[in-house]
Every structure is written in structure tokens, then in C-alpha cells.
Amino acid sequence: MNTYTIASIAGDGIGKEVVPAAWRVLKTLERVQGDFELRVTDFPWSCDYYLEHGRMMPEDGLSQLEAFDAVFLGAVGNPSLVPDHISLWGLLINIRRGFEQQINVRPSRQFEGLTSPLANPNQFNLMVVRENSEGEYSEVGGRMYSGEDEIAIQNNVFSKKAVKAAMDYAFQMAEARKGHVTSATKSNGIVFSMPFWDEVFNEVKERYPEIGTKAEHIDALAAAFVTKPEKMDVVVGSNLFGDILTDIGAALMGSIGIAPAANININGKYPSMFEPVHGSAPDIEGQGLANPLGQLWTAQMMLEHLGENKAAQTLMNAIEHVIKDGIVTKDLGGNASTEEVVKAVEEYLTSEIENRY
Amino acid sequence: MNTYTIASIAGDGIGKEVVPAAWRVLKTLERVQGDFELRVTDFPWSCDYYLEHGRMMPEDGLSQLEAFDAVFLGAVGNPSLVPDHISLWGLLINIRRGFEQQINVRPSRQFEGLTSPLANPNQFNLMVVRENSEGEYSEVGGRMYSGEDEIAIQNNVFSKKAVKAAMDYAFQMAEARKGHVTSATKSNGIVFSMPFWDEVFNEVKERYPEIGTKAEHIDALAAAFVTKPEKMDVVVGSNLFGDILTDIGAALMGSIGIAPAANININGKYPSMFEPVHGSAPDIEGQGLANPLGQLWTAQMMLEHLGENKAAQTLMNAIEHVIKDGIVTKDLGGNASTEEVVKAVEEYLTSEIENRY
Ligand SMILES: CC(C)[C@H](C(=O)O)[C@@H](O)C(=O)O
Numbered sequence: 242m243n244t245y246t247i248a249s250i251a252g253d254g255i256g257k258e259v260v261p262a263a264w265r266v267l268k269t270l271e272r273v274q275g276d277f278e279l280r281v282t283d284f285p286w287s288c289d290y291y292l293e294h295g296r297m298m299p300e301d302g303l304s305q306l307e308a309f310d311a312v313f314l315g316a317v318g319n320p321s322l323v324p325d326h327i328s329l330w331g332l333l334i335n336i337r338r339g340f341e342q343q344i345n346v347r348p349s350r351q352f353e354g355l356t357s358p359l360a361n362p363n364q365f366n367l368m369v370v371r372e373n374s375e376g377e378y379s380e381v382g383g384r385m386y387s388g389e390d391e392i393a394i395q396n397n398v399f400s401k402k403a404v405k406a407a408m409d410y411a412f413q414m415a416e417a418r419k420g421h422v423t424s425a426t427k428s429n430g431i432v433f434s435m436p437f438w439d440e441v442f443n444e445v446k447e448r449y450p451e452i453g454t455k456a457e458h459i460d461a462l463a464a465a466f467v468t469k470p471e472k473m474d475v476v477v478g479s480n481l482f483g484d485i486l487t488d489i490g491a492a493l494m495g496s497i498g499i500a501p502a503a504n505i506n507i508n509g510k511y512p513s514m515f516e517p518v519h520g521s522a523p524d525i526e527g528q529g530l531a532n533p534l535g536q537l538w539t540a541q542m543m544l545e546h547l548g549e550n551k552a553a554q555t556l557m558n559a560i561e562h563v564i565k566d567g568i569v570t571k572d573l574g575g576n577a578s579t580e581e582v583v584k585a586v587e588e589y590l591t592s593e594i595e596n597r598y
Numbered sequence: 599m600n601t602y603t604i605a606s607i608a609g610d611g612i613g614k615e616v617v618p619a620a621w622r623v624l625k626t627l628e629r630v631q632g633d634f635e636l637r638v639t640d641f642p643w644s645c646d647y648y649l650e651h652g653r654m655m656p657e658d659g660l661s662q663l664e665a666f667d668a669v670f671l672g673a674v675g676n677p678s679l680v681p682d683h684i685s686l687w688g689l690l691i692n693i694r695r696g697f698e699q700q701i702n703v704r705p706s707r708q709f710e711g712l713t714s715p716l717a718n719p720n721q722f723n724l725m726v727v728r729e730n731s732e733g734e735y736s737e738v739g740g741r742m743y744s745g746e747d748e749i750a751i752q753n754n755v756f757s758k759k760a761v762k763a764a765m766d767y768a769f770q771m772a773e774a775r776k777g778h779v780t781s782a783t784k785s786n787g788i789v790f791s792m793p794f795w796d797e798v799f800n801e802v803k804e805r806y807p808e809i810g811t812k813a814e815h816i817d818a819l820a821a822a823f824v825t826k827p828e829k830m831d832v833v834v835g836s837n838l839f840g841d842i843l844t845d846i847g848a849a850l851m852g853s854i855g856i857a858p859a860a861n862i863n864i865n866g867k868y869p870s871m872f873e874p875v876h877g878s879a880p881d882i883e884g885q886g887l888a889n890p891l892g893q894l895w896t897a898q899m900m901l902e903h904l905g906e907n908k909a910a911q912t913l914m915n916a917i918e919h920v921i922k923d924g925i926v927t928k929d930l931g932g933n934a935s936t937e938e939v940v941k942a943v944e945e946y947l948t949s950e951i952e953n954r955y
């Protein structure tokens with residue numbers, strides 16, 4: 242029996258609904274599958290925690306998480322309680338950086354049974370690999386002068402190491418997929434960081450001669466996600482560009498509520514973290530309306546990362562099944578509650594095992 | 599008779615086709631309308647010019663343009679001849695900055711007869727107001743260390759003056775439209791420049807109490823362009839965010855080939871510049887395939903800016919007419935050549951005048 246320790250942080254808003262929902266499904270999957278076990282420890286870190294303790298997580302929070310095999314996160318942020326830049330940097334980004342999760346991976350694909358906003362989604366199926374540790378999200382910058390003369394300066398910091406790591410990850414992923422990498426650039430407008438990005442891309446691609454490549458400016462690329470997403474295989478982008486492209490990718494699927502993400506530690510020193518793309522949506526919190534599929538697909542990515550490929554595949558089948566059956570929440574055009582979706586997934590998993598024997 | 603002097607720069611690639619095409623139409627419109635005149639002077643500044651002179655435009659280029667009432671630009675760039683960051687900064691961005699064209703305005707709307715990539719475009723009709731002089735496109739930055747340790751730093755520079763100017767422009771535009779402004783931010787991830795952007799937005803909006811507002815993070819906003827563009831009225835964004843959103847906006851219309859742009863000098867010291875959103879597409883240059891509608895709609899924006907509202911309206915009607923009739927190029931799903939589209943527009947304009955008398 243393979244055993245894994247998982248740190249579970251439900252966080253804020255609907256995170257508090259979809260994380261427990263995902264755990265119910267994972268526990269069912271465990272039972273059905275019978276060959277792996279996830280040992281969960283819950284951490285209450287959130288905006289509520291902040292209001293009590295003045296921080297989003299304890300000072301030794303990272304060391305509390307360090308020994309786990311993975312971190313399973315819901316959603317962070319509730320601007321009516323804590324300003325976003327405090328809550329997100331104090332928890333989400335703190336873990337991403339503290340645990341050197343240099344890569345953020347987000348899939349986007351068409352599902353049978355989901356209505357894409359696109360007239361012709363053409364079975365698109367793409368992966369975005371996002372540099373997750375630096376770039377446009379830096380803590381280097383400041384302000385000067387005051388009143389009408391005030392200026393703000395923000396430094397974008399790109400290191401060869403981090404850029405290369407993201408690109409290598411993308412190329413290796415493309416080797417196992419359709420063999421193509423698109424690089425999101427903007428070297429025609431952003432004249433220091435982006436030509437550097439292009440240079441590293443040109444250097445890295447030499448090592449993968451069998452992979453097709455294209456460098457595309459972020460403006461044209463964002464448009465191409467809308468007009469021909471089926472042409473993309475793996476897309477590699479900076480922290481900001483990856484962020485933008487993955488929200489578009491999520492929207493193309495039918496709802497941001499379904500999209501998962503993996504924050505990968507590639508040096509093996511710290512756990513990786515799995516979190517859906519959607520936010521905490523405090524406006525619908527506690528109404529049973531939250532779409533649990535993003536958190537479930539996130540769980541699927543975690544299982545794959547842990548090496549539990551069979552469980553991951555079964556869970557993906559379950560997700561596809563309930564979508565095809567139309568048992569989905571309002572954001573996906575259905576009228577099921579969070580509970581009903583979870584039940585349908587559990588039923589599928591249980592019937593799967595019955596069919597097997 | 600109102601007379602205007604126009605500096606015309608066809609530039610590179612299909613710019614050399616669509617600019618002359620637009621001039622044919624403008625001259626027909628002039629004749630038909632009978633109450634205004636555009637005096638054109640052509641400037642050959644382009645990548646070809648660079649190969650001969652080592653610069654994209656002469657050293658005194660800006661002063662050569664300064665006395666004109668407007669600059670009418672085609673497209674700049676041909677990376678097989680000159681690297682993009684040289685051609686674009688040497689001409690396009692040089693004029694934008696030299697002439698203090700702080701605002702870039704780009705409309706996006708559904709057209710009867712055009713197939714949007716969206717299943718339900720819902721008659722969307724929005725305007726993006728882009729800060730056009732600073733932000734992420736700065737010449738401040740550099741590199742340090744070498745080999746595997748190399749880093750590149752790019753400064754984003756935001757001044758209260760420029761941000762405020764863009765926002766004021768957006769609010770004033772919203773007053774004449776549906777009364778709503780969306781601000782593109784990313785203050786949850788980009789922690790110096792974007793909170794500053796938000797602060798200025800909150801300050802400016804106080805002066806327009808009758809205008810509805812929303813601040814939305816660029817990732818969610820890019821997704822919202824895809825899922826509900828009809829909810830947008832005026833959107834204000836930084837140089838980069840405006841760039842990305844307007845390419846998405848162009849794609850939503852059916853082709854980037856149709857989208858126009860105005861680079862507005864708001865202090866009245868220098869001419870404004872009008873250029874389509876599409877690039878120079880050197881791959882299809884000289885084949886008569888280029889879509890002239892982007893350049894024509896750009897001409898329409900120029901006429902409006904000059905105060906020739908009647909001519910602008912007639913030209914817009916002509917554009918709508920040929921689109922409805924399906925006389926459009928391949929990128930819009932038709933099979934007309936550049937020449938055939940131009941002819942159809944001219945015929946419409948001529949018949950218009952015949953109907954009038
Ligand atoms: C060519 C490039 C520098 C330019 C920009 O990003 O400003 C273009 O994309 C545009 O939007 O006009």
C-alpha cells in the first residue's frame with residue numbers, strides 16, 4: 242500500500258466547500274482502488290486565520306508543511322476581510338516561492354458535454370507551463386515623488402535559471418504530447434526582459450531538435466487562443482503571461498470553475514502544491530453552488546504527480562462521466578449543487594469497482 | 599472646404615497595399631462628399647528604408663511630421679529584414695512617444711455578416727483605452743552576470759500624470775456611451791505598479807459619480823472578454839494590458855484584419871496617428887490578399903478625429919455594407935481580393951451620392 246501525507250489548506254470562500262468535497266471523493270477513490278492511502282492533515286490558514294493572528298499562516302508555516310508529500314489548496318482571498326495582495330502573498334505566493342515551485346502547469350481542453358464560448362472548439366487540448374517564481378511578480382520596486390508627480394516603478398526580474406527550467410519542463414512535456422512548444426513573448430514592445438526570454442528559448446530549443454516551436458507575441462497569442470486553440474500543444478510563458486493565458490484557457494472550457502493547476506517543485510527539495518485556477522468567490526460561499534470539478538481535477542493532477550496513475554485515470558474518467566451526464570453546477574450550464582456533483586462522482590467510482598469484479 | 603494635411607506612412611508588408619487602397623477610398627469619399635479635402639504627403643519610412651539609411655526614419659523625421667494634421671500609418675516591421683524591436687521602436691513607438699500620443703483607442707464590436715469565433719457574440723460593442731506612453735514598455739532596464747547566472751531586469755514605469763490622463767479619457771468616453779468603465783489591474787500579483795494604478799483609478803472615478811466602474815484583474819478580464827464581451831463598455835488598461843485586450847477584441851470580431859486604432863495626442867501639441875491593429879504580414883505581401891477594412895476603419899477614426907463626422911459616418915456605413923454583402927477577404931471567411939473589397943466600398947460610396955440627389 243502506497244501511503245502519502247497531504248497537507249490540506251481549504252483557505253477562503255468556496256475553498257471551504259470544494260476541498261472537503263474533493264476529500265470525500267478521494268477517500269471513496271482510495272476505498273474503491275484499495276492500493277493507496279492519502280493521510281490528510283488540515284491547516285486552517287486563511288483570511289479568517291489572519292483576522293485572529295495577524296498573518297495568513299504561522300511564521301513557521303513553511304516548515305510545518307515541509308515534510309508532506311504534497312500540499313492540496315482550495316482558494317485564497319477575501320478582499321472584504323483582507324486586501325488581496327496581503328492574503329495572496331502571505332499564503333499562496335509564499336508557498337509557491339518558499340517551496341521553490343518554479344513551474345505552474347495548467348491544462349485546458351474541450352469536454353464532451355460542456356458548452357464552450359467558442360463556436361468551434363475543435364477538440365482543443367493544450368497545456369500551459371508557466372514560470373512561477375519571478376518575472377513580473379517581483380517584490381522589487383517602489384514609488385517616488387508625491388501628488389501629481391508620483392511615479393511607481395515595478396521591476397520585472399528574469400533569471401536564466403528560472404526561465405530555462407520552465408522551458409525545459411515545457412519541452413519535456415511536449416515530447417510526451419504532440420511535440421510542439423509555443424513561447425509567449427513580447428520582445429517587440431518589452432525590450433529588456435523579453436528579448437532575453439527569446440534568447441533563452443532559442444538556446445533551449447536547440448536541445449530538442451524533434452520538437453516544433455513558435456515564438457508568438459502575447460497579444461497575438463491571446464487572440465490565437467480564441468481563434469485556433471486546437472493549434473496549441475504546450476505553451477510556455479512568464480508568470481504574468483502564463484497567468485493570463487490560463488484564465489483564457491479556463492474560459493474556453495466553459496467555466497473557470499473547472500480548471501486545475503499544479504505548482505511543481507522540480508528540485509525535489511520541497512512538496513509541490515495543487516490548487517484550482519478559480520478564486521475563492523466569497524459572493525457564493527456557503528450556498529452549495531460551488532463547482533467542485535476544478536478541485537477534483539486538481540486532485541487528479543496531484544495523484545498523477547504522486548505516481549498514482551491508475552487512480553488519476555479513474556478520477557478523470559469520473560469527471561468526464563458526470564460532465565457528459567450533465568450533472569454540473571450552474572456555471573457550467575447545469576443545475577446541480579456541489580453535493581449532487583460529488584454524489585454523482587462517488588456513484589461512478591463505486592459502480593466502476595462493481596463492474597470490475 | 600475644410601482642408602487637412604495628412605502624413606501617410608505605408609510602412610512594411612501589406613501596409614504597402616492597404617494604405618494606397620485606403621487612399622483610393624478616401625479620395626472617392628472626398629469627391630462624393632464635396633466638402634473636405636485631405637492633402638497627402640507620402641513618407642517611405644520602413645524596413646526597406648532602414649536597409650538603405652540605417653534608420654527607420656530620418657533623424658529629423660518627427661519635425662518633418664510635426665506640422666501635419668494627422669499621421670496615417672499602415673504597418674511596421676519585417677523581421678526577415680530588421681529585428682522587430684529596432685523597426686518598431688525606430689518608427690511606430692518613436693512617433694507614439696515623440697508626439698506624446700498618450701492614449702491608444704481601439705474599438706471592438708460585432709458586425710452583421712461577420713462570423714465571430716464566439717458562439718454568442720451578443721452584439722458586443724466595446725472600446726479599449728490604452729495608456730500608450732509608458733508602463734511595461736520602458737527603455738529602463740538591463741542585464742547582469744553572464745552564462746547560467748545571467749538575469750534581465752525590466753522596469754515598468756507608471757506616472758500618475760499618464761495613468762490619470764488615460765483614465766480621464768476613458769471616463770469621458772464612457773459618458774458618451776453606456777456609462778461604464780472597467781479598469782484592467784493585477785494588483786494581487788504585481789505589487790507596486792498595480793496597486794498604484796488602482797489608487798489612481800479610485801481617485802479619478804470620484805470625479806465621475808454617474809459612471810459605473812469595476813476593477814478586474816487582467817487574467818479574469820481577458821477571460822471575460824471571451825465569455826461576456828457584451829458586458830463591457832469602456833475598458834482602460836496599461837500599455838501591455840491594453841495591447842493584449844485589444845488583440846483579443848480584434849479576434850472576437852472575426853479577424854484582427856479589421857481592427858483600427860487611434861494614437862491620440864491629447865495636449866494638442868502634435869498630430870495624432872492612426873494605424874490598424876494588424877501587423878505587416880510580410881508572408882502574404884503582394885498577393886492582393888490583404889484585408890483593407892482595418893485600414894479603412896482606421897481612416898474612419900481619423901476622419902472623426904478631424905471633425906469630419908459626416909464623412910466618417912458614410913465610410914462606416916460603407917464598411918458595414920460590404921461586410922453584410924460578404925465582399926470580404928479570406929481572413930473574414932470571404933474570397934474577395936483587396937481590390938474587390940476596395941471596389942465594392944467605392945461603389946457603395948458612389949451610389950450613396952447618386953441616391954442623395
Ligand atoms: C508592434 C507592437 C510593439 C505594438 C504594441 O504592442 O504596441 C502592437 O502590438 C500594437 O498593439 O500596436
Ligand SMILES: CC(C)[C@H](C(=O)O)[C@@H](O)C(=O)O
Pocket residue numbers: 329484518786787817
Ligand atoms: C491570485 C493571483 C495572485 C494568482 C496569480 O496571478 O498567480 C492567480 O491569478 C493564479 O493564477 O493563481
